[in-house]
């Protein structure tokens with residue numbers, strides 16, 4: 226249900242709440258790959274190690290007021306911190322415009338936060354962490370018992386696209402000997418299917434694949450994607466089993482010019498949830514298009 230007169234004050238409020246959540250996501254994205262606690266210690270400047278005071282840690286504003294530099298040593302603060310806070314603020318405001326005060330709002334706000342963190346961790350590390358995915362599964366599974374969204378039966382059917390993806394990936398691997406889809410993507414697709422049901426999950430999969438194809442070609446033409454993973458950024462895990470046969474998730478090194486699929490699944494979810502009239506049935510139209518071109 227869409228509120229006809231969106232209260233602009235509440236819109237600002239949800240943008241602010243989202244920016245604060247984004248600030249926390251920045252900590253998660255920075256610390257989770259190194260297996261550090263996301264609550265302690267307090268945020269420090271990565272260069273001079275000085276703790277960041279609360280007044281220098283205000284989402285969005287501090288970045289602008291400090292002109293993207295540490296107060297103590299002048300080291301540059303990465304633009305990403307601002308971008309993540311802004312994105313989460315915008316997504317929260319958009320969710321409120323879409324759902325208003327409702328169960329769906331309660332369900333999707335934490336999910337969008339989890340998905341944004343997953344997208345960035347996948348871009349950086351080719352990693353969809355179980356510590357985010359499994360709680361998210363419980364969250365959306367429980368959410369299916371609430372009124373408004375998908376039903377529990379629908380949620381179970383929503384695991385279909387993940388199973389489909391596993392089968393296709395298995396056949397692809399048997400035929401080409403290459404891994405086309407990581408298990409992280411499958412887990413992510415399972416969460417998204419649980420949250421949106423069978424049709425939602427299929428729509429997200431098709432939409433993600435379409436956009437990944439377009440953007441993948443652009444990225445390849447402009448020099449490929451860089452990630453920390455290739456240079457052994459995640460120390461500790463990378464050296465854990467030097468004699469392993471390479472089947473461990475941590476051991477896998479992405480091809481030099483590949484891009485992760487997870488961010489596209491996340492992007493497609495944002496689109497399908499926020500703009501169902503534009504993206505909701507895209508996969509149905511896509512299937513129809515294929516059917517028409519065949520016969």
Ligand SMILES: [Zn+2]
Nearest residue numbers: 270273295298
């Ligand atoms: Zn500093």
